[in-house]
Amino acid sequence: MGALLATTLVIVSFNSFKVIEQCLGGVIDAGNLGVIIVDNGSPDGSASALSARFPSAEVVALVQNIGYGRAANKGFERVETEYALLLNPDIVGDMETIQRLEQRMGGLSGDVAILAPAVNPRDFRRDGLVERDWVIGAALLFRMQSWADVGGFDENIFLFSEETDLCMRIKEAGKKIFLDSDVYIEHLSKQSSTPSVEVDFLKDWHYAWSNQYLAVKHGFAHGKCHPRRRLLIYGVKFLTATNAKKRQKYKARFMGVRAFLSGEKAFLSDGSPQQSHRLG
Numbered sequence: 430m431g432a433l434l435a436t437t438l439v440i441v442s443f444n445s446f447k448v449i450e451q452c453l454g455g456v457i458d459a460g461n462l463g464v465i466i467v468d469n470g471s472p473d474g475s476a477s478a479l480s481a482r483f484p485s486a487e488v489v490a491l492v493q494n495i496g497y498g499r500a501a502n503k504g505f506e507r508v509e510t511e512y513a514l515l516l517n518p519d520i521v522g523d524m525e526t527i528q529r530l531e532q533r534m535g536g537l538s539g540d541v542a543i544l545a546p547a548v549n550p551r552d553f554r555r556d557g558l559v560e561r562d563w564v565i566g567a568a569l570l571f572r573m574q575s576w577a578d579v580g581g582f583d584e585n586i587f588l589f590s591e592e593t594d595l596c597m598r599i600k601e602a603g604k605k606i607f608l609d610s611d612v613y614i615e616h617l618s619k620q621s622s623t624p625s626v627e628v629d630f631l632k633d634w635h636y637a638w639s640n641q642y643l644a645v646k647h648g649f650a651h652g653k654c655h656p657r658r659r660l661l662i663y664g665v666k667f668l669t670a671t672n673a674k675k676r677q678k679y680k681a682r683f684m685g686v687r688a689f690l691s692g693e694k695a696f697l698s699d700g701s702p703q704q705s706h707r708l709g
Contacts, residue, residue: 436512436531436570437463439504441497445518446475450482452617456522457483462514467504470494493701498582498591505581508573517567519617520548526614530570533558533609542575542604543596546612553613561608562600566592567616575604583646587695587702588632590639597647630681631704637663637685638695638703660686 438456442449449457449466457464464486468476476490489503505513512534516522526546534544537558545564547553569592579598582591596606641659644650652658663686667679681704688703696702 434462434528434531435510435535436514436527437465437508437510438527439501439508439513439515440464440466440518441469441500441504441515442466442471442475442479442518443469443494444471444473444475446471446473446478446482448617449479449518452519452521453516454482456524456527457486459524460485461524462527463487463508463510465489465504465507467491467500469496469500494705495700496584496587496591496695496702498586499584501591502581502584505571505573505576511573513571513573513576515566515569515571517616520568521615521617522568526612529612530609533612534570534572537607538605539572539574540604541607542572542579542599542602543606544570545606545608546614547608547610548614548616550613552608552610554610556610559608559610561596561606563593563596564606564608565616568614575599575602578602578604585695586639586642588635588639590643594643594646626677630677631702633678633681634685634688634704635695635702637682638689638693641686641689642695656686656690660690 440449440453464483466479466486467489468479468491470491470493476488479486480488487507491500501515512531514527530544530546534541537544543564546568548565548567579595579602583594586594599606637659641656644654650656660683663679663683667676667683670676670679693703
């Protein structure tokens with residue numbers, strides 16, 4: 430085991446034991462950094478499996494799925510290091526890359542809140558540091574003081590747009606966000622949880638709801654981003670869909686926008702997400 434880093438790894442899991450073991454098992458086993466895994470009420474026993482497989486990690490087992498942002502906040506509240514690295518479970522990480530990101534962040538001014546590696550091959554241009562208004566949320570190295578200053582993720586959002594909202598608030602606070610285009614981390618997209626028709630419906634519903642929430646919150650709910658315009662677009666796409674998968678997708682998105690327009694929240698009164706009844 431090498432020297433301990435000034436970074437804590439935070440992972441949000443939902444039915445993600447197998448993919449975490451596959452993609453991040455080596456990083457966790459290395460023991461060079463603190464690891465906090467927040468299990469979002471996984472029904473497949475991921476929480477107990479993670480605790481057994483990674484005894485050095487702190488596994489926070491939530492009783493229900495409270496959403497990505499809320500769960501990430503639970504993890505960040507436990508961080509005691511200068512930095513925290515938030516990774517999706519399906520990020521293929523290694524210690525050398527994490528050390529490089531930490532060293533690069535350590536050389537930046539205190540107003541840099543987020544440093545992100547390239548997770549999209551198109552961003553892996555080897556152009557050094559590039560200032561951005563927002564970055565993809567699959568891998569984010571946070572300066573913890575900046576995270577605390579802006580209050581973490583918006584807990585009104587269950588899923589989608591939470592990292593975009595956070596980036597926008599960070600920029601509004603006068604802080605900076607950088608992409609390190611010299612560093613690439615592979616993202617096995619859409620493998621962070623077990624897929625199913627029910628999960629896809631829930632995700633599409635919240636994708637639409639969250640996008641409208643973001644647009645209204647930050648003042649760009651006009652043109653194609655206006656909720657009523659999105660409702661019409663999704664309605665037409667549902668009626669003209671050529672297969673059952675597309676019909677379900679646009680039905681869920683139509684329902685998400687309609688719920689937003691009706692004043693419904695992303696969460697029910699008991700704290701469970703809208704449409705969670707579909708998960709059984």
